Amino acid sequence: MDRFPQKISTLLRSTLEQFGLQKGVESYRVVHSWGKIVGVPLCNHTRVTGIQGETLFVATDDHRYLHHLTMLKPQIIRKLASDGAGTFRDIVFRYSQRFPVPVAVQPTVAPPPAPLNAEEEAWCSDLTKELNPEIGEIMARVLRKDLQAKHVTNDHPETLST
Structure with a gap:
């Protein structure tokens, strides 16, 4: 490894x-x-x-x-x-008529990410404070994006449809 x-x-x-x-x-x-x-x-x-x-x-x-x-x-x-x-x-x-195409399909735009609350920001900071500063910042961004994605899917369940 x-x-x-x-x-x-x-x-x-x-x-x-x-x-x-x-x-x-x-x-x-x-x-x-x-x-x-x-x-x-x-x-x-x-x-x-x-x-x-x-x-x-x-x-x-x-x-x-x-x-x-x-x-x-x-x-x-x-x-x-x-x-x-x-x-x-x-x-x-x-x-093909076997794969009917939905009428009036519009390209979807994902809703903007919801801001994290103070508790979530503190959680991200606590988890990454002991890491190398550069890696810690990358990890914090990943954690924030994950939390924001969870906010979006909970607030907008229609974004889960494929």
Whole structure:
């Protein structure tokens, strides 16, 4: 086991790979950013249905969009990569009524994080005060984000829907 300090991003990536969760994270990134990538009009008529290797599968509810999407494929692949939503070599577009697309889908914006109360701030500070200052600050930020995320999911249960 390596005992030298490592970047948390490196540790997180290796942990996700170790437990076979990397594909799930990639799928989430693509689905979550799809509306931003293709825009609201196309998002209203398409849905990401899967990922297999370096191929993204997308269903559309209208035949007329197939040609348009095919012409936009290179741009969509570049935009997915530049937005950090995944690196794909191909996108397969299909017409499908099996995966109905919700009407009037709007890209969602997460509510702003709720501020922590004094007790929560004190808890974060107490847990990290004995650590190296740099690591302590990073850990405090992680704890604060976790607490804020719990506030959001408790205050807005609709943010949990996928």
